[in-house]
Amino acid sequence: MARVVLKNLTKRFGEVVAVDKLSLEVRDKEFVVFLGPSGSGKTTALRCIAGLEIPDEGEIYIGDEFVNDLEPKDRDVAMVFQSYALYPHMTVFQNLAFPLECAKVPKAEIKGRVQRVAGLLKMEELLERKPRQLSGGQQQRVALGRAIIREPQVFLMDEPLSNLDAKLRVYMRAELKNLQKEIGVTTIYVTHDQIEAMTMADRIAILNEGLLQQFDSPDGVYSKPSNVFVAGFVGSPPTNFFDCTLTEEGFLDAGEFKYPLPKDLAEALARTSTSNELILGVRPQHVKVYKQRKAEIGLIKAYLYTTEPLGEMMILDLKVGDNLVKAIVNPDFEVAEELWIEFPIDKVYLFDKKTGKSLV
Ligand SMILES: Nc1ncnc2c1ncn2[C@@H]1O[C@H](COP(=O)(O)OP(=O)(O)OP(=O)(O)O)[C@@H](O)[C@H]1O
Ligand SMILES: [Mg+2]
Structure with a gap:
């Protein structure tokens, strides 16, 4: 059971309240999108969950464990960022194997797990290539693979598709959603793109100026906006x-x-x-x-x-x-x-x- 629970999560940077008393529960296996305009606190909230920022107030639970005091590496989450730095001198196989080698997983097991992830992401044929021999979308898939392969309890993704061209983004959006359902890992996905949010999310948490505006299904935020901000932000x-x-x-x-x-x-x-x-x-x-x-x-x-x-x-x-x-x-x-x-x-x-x- 890997639900993620936030209770009154607050993070300030000087005068700026980046995240303001954010409370919500992401259910086990759920795909939740944090949606909001630039500066609304999406990345900060995600980084607090990952353990990369220390909150000023509030509690974070992953599974049933209180994780505020845990190091990022002990939280059993994997984060995918907008800019996915693959190791350029390593092949796709080596890039995928790297996190497992760091975790001292036995060699034989590594091979099996790389093959499995390559199969999931349909990149078995790419394993011997170097990153520069891949398209943007293929590189992004390797970056996702590197997060998946650790089999974390929770995926945290910060605009992972925003570096891709429009066509590829539409394609990867469906791939990612399908993959998330297939492996059933609780996922929090940050974007400021409402189409991405509407098409991928089980539920959308809409943020503005650090404050949660509405937490609801895509249909709920569209057809029953809880306030003027949501009505103006969702829909085009x-x-x-x-x-x-x-x-x-x-x-x-x-x-x-x-x-x-x-x-x-x-x-x-x-x-x-x-x-x-x-x-x-x-x-x-x-x-x-x-x-x-x-x-x-x-x-x-x-x-x-x-x-x-x-x-x-x-x-x-x-x-x-x-x-x-x-x-x-x-x-x-x-x-x-x-x-x-x-x-x-x-x-x-x-x-x-x-x-x-x-x-x-
Ligand atoms: N390290 C930092 N130091 C100071 N202020 C910060 C820092 N990180 C974020 N902020 C501020 O906190 C607020 C929330 O920033 P955050 O990066 O979480 O927004 P965001 O919703 O992810 O925006 P974007 O869509 O542009 O990525 C902003 O006002 C930002 O300027
Ligand atoms: Mg951000």
Whole structure:
């Protein structure tokens, strides 16, 4: 059982709180991604788990063992970094065997384990080559192999695919996910790439400024964002936001438009929000665009600003007052200068403006 438990993990660098009271549990065999913008504390958190940083506060458990006081080498974790330094003068076989030789594993056993890992990573044919005779993706696979071969309880990976070109990254993403499931090792994977996070993770921990924003399945962070930050960070193009006021009559007044709410929702919002200042969020994927006004209420007049054709879909940039609203439509959508848009009530997010937290 190799779960990883963090309790109130805190790491400061002078004035900067890099990781702020981070508490979460990574389950045995789970693939968890730490996702967040640059400087959000992902690497620092990972390095604390590896034992490469000493936390200022908090507890770290690997399996059921309290590991704060253990040296990195005694934590039974393997870390893969963005820049994977292979030994250039050694063959792939020797690179893979090296960690085992250091651990004084008998020669005969080393050979078997190298073969097994080479098989897992489909690089049996590459064992006699030197790193410079390999492509970037192959080199990255050797680096992964070197981490796997020690058969650690936990993998810690810090943007291991970011040095690869886009095509190879997409390929390796699937390889890595498949490999992780096959060998069933608890994995924490750091990235700032939300597509990587969404496609690979069992659960995603979203960090911002050292604080955990949400810890949930990919679908959970996408469709039920817990706050404005998560709604804006996950999904592409980003969620459209409008500042608005909840009126006595149960409308959301955004200035340029009034958005009608069902009575029970308006009442629930009035009850749960700290004031009548709210933020309405709607994803470009959920904005409905019409050429003609269909209903008396609920439709919002918008002016075409520009179009962004993307092949299989098209992004419309629309002006609603001073706001720019992005909407995704079919590529054959016939555009016009004046359009009508709708935000389906079951798709909108509502946040408390003061706290940023999701309401109802
Ligand atoms: N050794 C250090 N000394 C001082 N400040 C540090 C140190 N390491 C990290 N920081 C600061 O701590 C914060 C978190 O950094 P961290 O490297 O964990 O972010 P990150 O989420 O991994 O970012 P990135 O996506 O850019 O890799 C940042 O403000 C960073 O400047
Ligand atoms: Mg980092």
